[in-house]
Every structure is written in C-alpha cells, then in structure tokens.
Amino acid sequence: MRSDTVTKGVGQAPHRSLFNALGYTKEELERPLVGVVSSYNEIVPGHMNLDKITEAVKLGVSMAGGTPIMVPAIAVCDGIAMGHIGMKYSLVTRDLIADSTEALAMAHQFDALVMIPNCDKNVPGLLMAAARINVPTIFVSGGPMLAGHVKGQKRSLSSMFEAVGSYAAGTMTEEEVCEFENNVCPTCGSCSGMYTANSMNCLTEVLGMGLPGNGTIPAVFSERIRLAKHAGMQVMELVKRDIRPRDIMTEKAVLNALTVDMALGCSTNSMLHLPAIAHEIGMDFEIDFANGISAKTPNLCHLAPAGPTYMEDLNEAGGVSAVMNELNKKNLLHTDCMTVTGKTLGENISGCVNRNPEVIRPVDHPYSETGGLAVLKGNLAPDGSVVKRSAVVEEMLVHEGPARVFECEEDAIAAIRGGKIHSGDVVVIRYEGPKGGPGMREMLNPTSAIAGMGLGSTVALITDGRFSGASRGASIGHVSPEAAVGGPIALVEEGDRIRINIPELSLELDVSEEELALRKSRWQPKEPNVKTGYLARYASMVTSGNRGAILEIPKKN
Template sequence: MPSKDDILRSAEVTEGPDRAPHRSLFRAAGLSEEDIEQPLIGIANSWNEIVPGHIHLDELAKEVKEGVREAGGTPLEFNTIAVDDGIAMGHDGMRMSLPSREIIADSVELMASAHKLDGIVALASCDKIVPGMLLAIARLDIPAVVVTGGHMEAGEFDDEPVDLASVFEGVSKYREGEFSEEDLYQLECTACPGAGSCAGMFTANTMACVTETLGLSWTECATTGALDSRKRDIARKSGQRILDLVYNDIRPSEFLTEEAFENAVTVDLALGGSTNTMLHVPAIAQEAGIDLTLSDFEAIAEKTPHLAHMSPAGPWRMEHLRDDGGVPGVLSRLEDLLNTECPTVDGKTIQERIQDADVKGTVIQSREDPVHKGGGLAVLRGNIAPDGAVVKAAAVDENMRQFTGSARVFNSQQAALNAIDEGEINPGDVIVIRYEGPKGGPGMPEMLEPTAKVSGSPRLSGKVALITDGRFSGATRGAAIGHISPEAAAGGLIALVEEGDTVEIDIPNSRLHLDVPKSELAERAESWSPPEVDTVGVLERYAAMATSADKGGVLTVPEQDTPDIDLVESIDSQ
C-alpha cells in the first residue's frame, strides 16, 4: 500500500512535528492515535428536524460511519443546511430555496478544504440539497460517494395513493366545494406518512435518479425507501467503499464525464423528471468542467421516449418504480441510447447495472409503447424566450400541448394567487408571472401553489396555462412553462407583456410566442425600466451574482477591472 503521505490529503494536518498543535486539537475532539493516522473521511450530513426527507439521516449516518470504521478509516461527521421546499412554498420563504443550494455547496467545500479531508460521503435527500452536495463534490474532486436518503411511502386517501401534490391540489378542491373541510383534513393527515422525500417523481427523487445514473451513488440507492432496511445496507457499503476510492485515488472527475451527463439527462427525460434538473444538472456539469446547456436537453429529448408515467402526472410513485426495476430497469430500456461503459462508485459499469436489472414492465414501459414518444421535459423558444423556457411535457394534458390564450399579467406570485383565489382567472387565460427569476425574485421561487390551484380546479384544470421567469416544483403538473430567459428583471421580453396580449404555446414544435408586433414592443420598451428590488443579506448577494435560469442560476463573481482603492490618491491624502 502506498504511504500515507503519497495518498492522503490529511497528512498535511496530521504528519510531522509542525502538526503537533493540529493533532492536539484532533485529540481534544476525541480522536485516538490510530484515528489520526487513518484516512479522515468527512460525513457531510444535511440532517435536521424540519425536513421529512432528512429526519432519518442521523441514523443512516451511523451506518455510513460504521462502514468507514470497518474499512479502516476515521469518520468525521459535520452538518449543512436543508430547506424544505414544501414548507417554504407560497410565501417569501421560497426565495431562500435556490440560494441555499450555493450555501450547501460552499459549506461542504469549506469543511473539506479547511480540514484536508481525504474523502466525502454525502447524505442528502431533498430538492436543493442533493444538487448542492453534487456541486461541492464536483468542485472539490476528492473521492466521494453520495447516499440519497430515499423516498417516503405514498399515502392513501379514498383507497387511492396520494402524495404532497395531492394536498396542494386538495386546497383548490376545498375552495371550490369539491372537498369538505373534513376531506381536506383527512388528506392532510394521510398524504405524507413518514420520513423520506415526497413520494412522486418530484425534484428530490429526480435528482436521486440523476445521481445514481451519474455513478456517484450505489446501485438502486435512488429507489430504495427512506425506512427500508436495504437503505441502511447501502449506507454501510458506501462508507466501506469510500476507503477503496481514497486508496486508489478514484475521484468524482472519473464519473462526472460528458458521457455520464448525457446518460443522466437521458434517464431524466425518460422518467419525466422535474424541470428543476434543467437548472441543477447544467450547474453541476459546469463545476465538473463540462459544457451542458438547454440545447443538449433538446437534442437528447429528440431521441428519448418518456417511459414511466410517474406522479404528479401519472399514477406511479417511487415505490412502484422500485418494484419495477428502479433506475437499472430504466437504463435497460434505454441501453442503445447510453454510454454503457461509464463507471460507478460501487465498481460496476452502467452495462453491468443493466445486466442485473429486473424489469417487469408495469411502470417502465417499453420503447415500442412509451407514455410519450418524446422526452418528458421540453425546451421552448420564441420571441418571449429567446434563450429558452422549460416545461414538464410529461405532465401536460394533450389538449393543452398546443394552446393560444389571453395574457393575465402579474408582477409577483402573490398577486397571481390573489387573482386565482378571487375567481378572476378564466378558461382560456395565460397567467403571466414575472420578476420572479434569479435576480428579479430574487431567488427564483417555485410556484407549486398557483399551479396546484389551477390543476385542482375543475373550472380551470386543462383550460389555463401559466408562464413565468420563475420556476416550478417537481410536483407541478399542467401547462406550466418556467425558466423564461432572459428574465424580466434583466430586460427579457416577458417584461413587456400586457393584459390581453395573445400568447401562443406549441409544445410539440418547441415554440413560445407573444403575438404582438415588433413596433408595438419597441414602443413599450421605451418606457420600461426594471423595478428596484429591496433585499438584504443572502438575497441581496444572490441577486447581484446570479446568472439566468438557462445558465443554471449559478453565482458568478462580478468583473472588476480596477482596484477599489487608488493607491496614489490614498498616499497623497495621508
């Protein structure tokens, strides 16, 4: 075995006389001589007592740590934050969700770099936390394994499976008299029965499937439930495996290749995953040095069928996908579209994962009989979205895939919610919500509440569209088109839409068009100016540094051509 100095980053803080103070502090933290000499493995845990997808991660961490110890390493657990998108939904708290992704990534990077950890096992479940961990792992490029925490089981209401999306839509049904108060209460109490990420193919579970396809988590990790005993086994094996990766210097860059990202997008499209992946996956690719854009999603969608009719659009939840072969089952249906020699952290290639797959065909349909011939996500372009807009095509009613309607314009999500609640939205309308992008929001809040109110309304469902420079929850269904780029705050044409304008949506032909003459738009542009955004703290920083949605909403450092201080002037003034 190579010497510790040759392999381990931690030797910088544990070896030699000059590091006696460092070792002294490790001893104060409870480490023994043997602990200090072994590889130091960071257990990056997003456990907290707020998020259902994370409340069990402390127990999974115990399994990971035991696996690390069994393999001859020293586990050092630390925590990062986790925002629950469902609890943050529908109020100003949702502006904090996307910025939290960057804070998670930064915190993991800071802890691993400051303490010279040799490897990372990341535990995470929900919407921005898994992407945040992956951003850090790509950025650090030290040996790493991800343990996604697993899904909660579906609830049951009126003998039908239900999940969080069902509750959001239930609110609309209650307001319109379809549900009694008791109905809504019973749904509330049964839809989310316990620990785990919400049961449908929402953002958390989509990102778990993406992580498994990228090769950074164990085979079947994505579809093994939060409280399934097999998840504990995966956690322990992941802890054991990280030592092999460390000693053999196998880094995330060996998994995060262009071919692996193409595989991940293909699986995402086949599953009809969350539109949020079109923010997260390009951002992760960028950290890995891979140029992945919406154009790549478009190209892959042209040849990728939608194979699994998952909630929120369809009847299937994660437990059903698990029982039908999980991610390996999806891979097996797509074999000729994939780069099957890509490696994975458990030592298998994608081809070997395919060989072990057991597909029954209940949930994962055949290529000859797909849910839709095209991928479950689509990119739309046109005068209102020259840099692109995204839609979960798999969750759009057939009669809404081509739709022309009259614009109802709102400068915030709350204004649109008020109009929906007051019955001011009618069939044939296109709800336009703007100034909710990365800079304009700021924070690009999700909009499950307005989409759920439309989808849950018999009067409006399948008869109203919504377009926005904000984004949607993975639980959103219906003709909901988001990520319009450029956003309104950056001078995008969505800022010029007026009440009554005609908006044309054509998903089969990837088109989104505002039917207003150029001369009229030019006149409107003359009098337009961006509204002032009154923010402080993290949102102020995010608004100043965030890129547009088509570039992943990542943060960039503003260019600075000259120093802040003129040294000559400073000296002269003394």
C-alpha cells in the same frame, strides 16, 4: 495521504492536539480521514432519518479501515418554505451548501467524503461540492417517502396542495381537506412522487455517484440502512483505487443523466441543477441539449404527478437500473462511464430486469417517443423556457389565449381562487426570477390552485420563476431572460395573445417586433422587494441570462 497535512510530523503536533481534544486516537489518525457530510435536521421530513443513515455510513467506513468524521450540511424543506418569503431562500441554498461543504472539506483536509443528502437543493449542492473538492466521494441519500392513502387511492404532497385549491373552488369540504392533511405524507423521506428531490437522487445514481438503489429505496426500508453501510465501505475502495468525482462526473455522464431524466419524466428543476453541476466540471451545458436528447429518448415512466405511480412502485419495478437497461436496448447511454461501484455503468445495469411494465414501460412501448421535458423558445423566451411535457394533457400541448398578467405569485393566486381566471387564459407571473424575485420561487401554489379550481386542462401558466416537480399541466417556467433584466416577459400586456406549441417547441407573443421594441423603450426596471441581506447579494450576482441561476464562478481545472 491528503490528511497527512494535519496529522503527520512534528509541525502538525498542534493539529494532533486538537484531534486529541476530539477524542481521536493515534490509531484513528493513521487511517484515511473520511468526512461524512450529514444533512440531518429536524425540520425537513426527508432529513429526519439521516441520523440513522449517518451512523450506518460511519460504521461502514470503520469496518473498511477508515476514520469517519461527521460534519454538517444545511437543507430547506421546499414544502414548508412554499407560499411566503421563505421560498425566496430555497434555490440560493444550493450555492450556500456547495460553498460551505467545499470550505469544510478543504479546511480539514479529508482524504475522502460520503455525502448524505436527500432534498431539492441539498443534492445538487453537494454534487457541485464533490466536483470542486475532487477527493474520492460517494453519495447515499435518505430515500423517498412512502405514498399516502386517501379513500383507497395513493396520494402525495401535490395532492395536498390541489386539495386546498379544490376547497377554494367549493368542491371539497374542510373535513375532506383535513383527511388529506393527515394522510398524504405518512413517513419520513423525500416526497413520494417524481419531484425535484427524487429526480436528483435518481440522477445521482445515473451520474455514477450513488450505488444502485440510491434513488428509489424507500426511506423507511431497512434496505436503506444496508445501502448506507455499503456506501461507507465502498468509499474506502474508491480511496484505494483513487477514483475521484471528476473521473465519474464526465460530460458523457451528464448526458446520460439528461437522457434518463427524459425517460423518467423528472422535475423541470433538473434543468437548473444539471447545468450547475456541469459547470463545476468545466462542461458548457446549454439547456437546448434537452431537445436533441428528448427527440430520441422515449418517456417510459409516468410517476406522480404525471401519473398514478410513485417512487415505491419504481423501486419494486427494478429502479433506475431497470430504466437504464431499457434505454440501453436502443443504445441511448454511454455505458463506458465509470461509477462509484468501481465498475462501468454498463456493467452495473447488465441483467437488470424490468419487473413491472406498467410502471416502467418497455422501450418499444413508451408513453411517448419523446422525453419528459421540452425547452421552448420564441419571442417571449428567446433564451429558452422549460416545460414538463410528460405532465401536460394532450389538449394543452397546443394552446392560444389571452395573457392575464401578474407581478408576483400572491396576486396570481388571489385571482385564481377569486374566480377571475377563466378557461382559455394564459396566466403570466413575472418578476419571480433569480434576480427579480429575488431567489426564483417555485410556483407550485398557483399551479395547484389552477388544478384545484378545475382549470388544469384549459389554463396555461408562464413564469420567469420555476416549477416544482409536483406541478402539472401546461406550466412553462424558467422563462429567460427574466423580467428583471428586461426580458420580453416584462413587456407582456393584459390581453395580449400568447401561443404555446409544445410539439413545435415554440412560445410566442402575438405582438410585432416594432411594438415590442416600442414597449422596451418605455420599460422601467422594477425594484426588487428584498433589498438587503443575502438575497440582495444573490440577486446582484446571478447572470443576466440566468442560465440555470448559476453564480458567476470560474470553471474548475
């Protein structure tokens, strides 16, 4: 066993003495050592229940003959970090999580791992680490939050942000905002719509790294505890059969994840995280893949914020397995991919029934024939930009209007709430990318302000920052190259006409090449507003093309 390096032989007597200090017995050290990577903390609602998940996993590992050893992983709550400097730290934690977990696992020579994540950067960070470490590994998330209820309607965190915008617009009272505040987040768990955390937990299941139900069983259901025990038991089966993450997370599995992403209508942040995960397995993932897959993949789900259904509804309808089984009717998936069940994806989904065609549309009656995400290109985004097409109202799929230019999120929000943005405008927020922010903040606040002011179906927003899965409307993010490296978004001037055509996948600035070249010659780099500490180092490391904010790390063998 790998752990023999620290448990067997006279030369390892000092190591064993330290295990003795931890209270481990000789019998425990003769079993496989399983690192249980717990993201439990008391600041993230999606993680406050992970202590119970961790204990259930440990019990499952012990029942199956392993020795579970809990080690920690960090996580940030994007909602609490929103709208201030804290959001600059959110995306960068993905790489910190991957690095620190790799360090823990390699330093202590675990034979296997159980990853227990739940929220936005925590899930992809641990998937990246799993690919690097490549010992038998299984994931079990903490599960989604139940939807809240306000005035008889299901609600979620995005409703809360939009309520603040409505209050600023004078269409909601403080008492009504308070009612939202007290009811939209009623339980622990990752926020209840198809936001980034739930997107990545569902895609973990598609990648084959989580058991069926990993993405959708609500956090407060006892079924989630049972799932955790089974994950603990199953990792020992992976050890026995020597099934490792790189046997599971193959190029075909990544393409499956992108396909199901389109059907579910996942967060645009998946277009940051899937390339980073692919990078760890040596796959050259370009975001252009999205359009080819979207063209043949129907959008089957309109989960909040795109529609009125929530993760609990998806779970009751049959979950991710039912969605995959619908897609498989059109042979859109690579069903021969291995999974942590020890079976292929095709074997896992065989016979999974769609129990609610209103939540999961049948494949021959989709919301649209094309997928939930689109990558737009043009002279404003020569390397691409991403929009959640499934959350855009029909009248905004094609839009042209004057640019209203802002150098940061705060200035844009002040203008929106101050009534300075009007129907037809295109709000441009720049210098919010990985290098320019630094840290690539999420733009949920400005999109929510636009929606709250009643402008969601008439105003577009374009940024080199990123969008939350909770954002809706014509919100185009991840514009690359970013402003901080001289991308065309840095050259936009107030009043320039911008043309958006989502069906034709184009994003154009109505300015001649000669004029753009002249503006480029006059452009001066803008100093980042964070010049010291980890963020400054991060800004210096990200690639100029920010192909998903991936740090320049060598591909793994």
